[in-house]
Amino acid sequence: MSLVLPLSLAAVGGGLATAIAAHDFFEGETLVADLIRTARLARADLADLDRKAMVRRRSAAIVTLTTIPSRIGLIGMTLKSLLDQTLPPARIHLNIPRHSRRENCAYDVPDWLEALEMVRIVRCEDVGPATKLFPTLSGASDDQAIIVVDDDRIYPPGFVETLSAAGDGDPDAAFGLSGWVVPADFTDRPTTIGSNLHMQPPAPVRARRLREPFEIDILQGFSGYLVRPRFFPDMDAMLAHRDAPPEAFYVDDVWISGFCAARKFVVPSKRAGFQQWTRKGLYRASSLGLVNRGGGTPETRNNTIVIRHMADRWTVGGHALGKTAVSSREAGAADASPPAGSAQARPAPADHAQGSASRPD
Numbered sequence: 001m002s003l004v005l006p007l008s009l010a011a012v013g014g015g016l017a018t019a020i021a022a023h024d025f026f027e028g029e030t031l032v033a034d035l036i037r038t039a040r041l042a043r044a045d046l047a048d049l050d051r052k053a054m055v056r057r058r059s060a061a062i063v064t065l066t067t068i069p070s071r072i073g074l075i076g077m078t079l080k081s082l083l084d085q086t087l088p089p090a091r092i093h094l095n096i097p098r099h100s101r102r103e104n105c106a107y108d109v110p111d112w113l114e115a116l117e118m119v120r121i122v123r124c125e126d127v128g129p130a131t132k133l134f135p136t137l138s139g140a141s142d143d144q145a146i147i148v149v150d151d152d153r154i155y156p157p158g159f160v161e162t163l164s165a166a167g168d169g170d171p172d173a174a175f176g177l178s179g180w181v182v183p184a185d186f187t188d189r190p191t192t193i194g195s196n197l198h199m200q201p202p203a204p205v206r207a208r209r210l211r212e213p214f215e216i217d218i219l220q221g222f223s224g225y226l227v228r229p230r231f232f233p234d235m236d237a238m239l240a241h242r243d244a245p246p247e248a249f250y251v252d253d254v255w256i257s258g259f260c261a262a263r264k265f266v267v268p269s270k271r272a273g274f275q276q277w278t279r280k281g282l283y284r285a286s287s288l289g290l291v292n293r294g295g296g297t298p299e300t301r302n303n304t305i306v307i308r309h310m311a312d313r314w315t316v317g318g319h320a321l322g323k324t325a326v327s328s329r330e331a332g333a334a335d336a337s338p339p340a341g342s343a344q345a346r347p348a349p350a351d352h353a354q355g356s357a358s359r360p361d
Contacts, residue, residue, distance in 0.1 A: 028209065028272050046080055050083055052083075075094075075113070079092065088160065091120055133221075134238075142228065172262060172263075174260055174264045177206075178222075201317050214266045220253055223272055247305045
């Protein structure tokens with residue numbers, strides 16, 4: 001029997017395995033496990049998952065999210081994933097504006113959505129993507145743990161438990177499954193293979209690539225994060241977008257993270273949220289990615305405009321990162337020509353270690 005076919009199949013299999021491994025590494029996902037979870041959730045009945053979650057031991061954390069009129073009928077898979085948890089949330093708040101500013105129409109709320117016991121539908125005003133958090137934040141007690149998510153993701157079974165455990169372990173910090181550090185020049189630019197490989201700002205820090213918590217400036221809502229109302233001492237200004245540039249309406253991650261007075265960390269996790277592959281094109285068509293890219297240059301990106309507007313609020317990157325770089329250069333110059341008779345100078349250690357994960361635009 002010829003060995004050509006088996007060898008060819010082995011080569012194809014090896015190439016496929018390499019491609020999957022590369023995807024998982026850079027995207028912070030687990031493709032095979034994610035496809036299995038998608039198939040399982042597609043077969044599950046949402047009402048049944050709702051009933052089961054109601055009678056199980058649950059986290060004290062509330063999960064909160066919003067949606068837009070064109071997506072509300074597709075939110076079932078996300079809700080299934082949030083109910084099918086090793087530790088379900090206390091409740092899910094679905095903040096639905098009375099009228100969508102973005103799509104300029106009202107919402108048609110399906111009967112099946114209103115019938116869910118675990119889901120509380122909150123009618124509110126449209127404040128952009130931040131609608132996922134603002135109504136829940138303003139109506140909760142100061143210490144209530146709130147987990148923020150997006151409506152176009154499927155979350156892994158241990159998602160709520162991972163963030164709840166992190167919040168219980170340090171109730172004075174905010175935690176997420178991805179985030180990024182503001183660059184020293186306050187510019188959000190497209191990431192590269194190299195910057196993603198080494199998680200250099202502004203490339204994302206992914207939970208799957210960590211062994212210990214990693215401090216960041218900006219939490220990312222698509223992966224999910226946990227905060228508490230008391231982390232926002234200037235909540236009124238945040239909720240009202242007071243003195244904000246118009247671009248702040250579209251970049252909720254930057255705006256909310258800038259007002260969060262607590263330290264922010266990405267925590268390790270074996271799994272993370274992902275988009276359903278069969279809906280990627282649909283979600284891309286209704287995403288804010290193109291809007292947030294502004295005029296097409298890094299300087300005109302919405303993220304860049306808002307992180308510069310809030311320049312003094314970043315404690316890991318931004319000015320802090322710039323000072324660390326200057327200190328390192330000065331120390332390097334001192335090392336090159338130390339004063340006669342003195343011990344050779346050493347660079348001061350950086351205030352925040354930079355780890356070595358791709359951030360969607």
